[in-house]
Amino acid sequence: MVAKPPSSMAASIAVATGDAIIDADHVAFEVLIDEAAAADDARLGAALKRLRRHLVEHFEQEDVMMAETRFPAAGFHRGDHEKVLARIDRAIADNAGGNPRAVRTFLEDELPVWFVGHVATLDAVTVHWARTGVLGF
Numbered sequence: 001m002v003a004k005p006p007s008s009m010a011a012s013i014a015v016a017t018g019d020a021i022i023d024a025d026h027v028a029f030e031v032l033i034d035e036a037a038a039a040d041d042a043r044l045g046a047a048l049k050r051l052r053r054h055l056v057e058h059f060e061q062e063d064v065m066m067a068e069t070r071f072p073a074a075g076f077h078r079g080d081h082e083k084v085l086a087r088i089d090r091a092i093a094d095n096a097g098g099n100p101r102a103v104r105t106f107l108e109d110e111l112p113v114w115f116v117g118h119v120a121t122l123d124a125v126t127v128h129w130a131r132t133g134v135l136g137f
Ligand SMILES: [Fe+2]
Pocket: 022, 026, 058, 062, 119, 123
């Protein structure tokens, strides 16, 4: 069964940084959010772990880009990555503790909102800096 994607995810498709690899990773992340939101309770834990694994690998790529280009706000950008990973760990714990409803609210509302904001600000500025050496737009 294919679940209807959360409406907030559809909006995120419009967000592009202009870096093909990063943007493809972001689309893959949207798919993983949708899959997790559509997973039944028995599969929710595994879907959350896939989501987390994808993010860890993706954040490592952004770390490399920031290090290679000496991005001035790298610490701030990394801090936001760490915060969302900690939030996903809380969702994993909620699910393991028998509260999948809290996890679904996180997946359908909180995480997509974070994602859209993060990509449109920190990721977009990072890619712009990597290409131009200029902060901002
Ligand atoms: Fe990203």
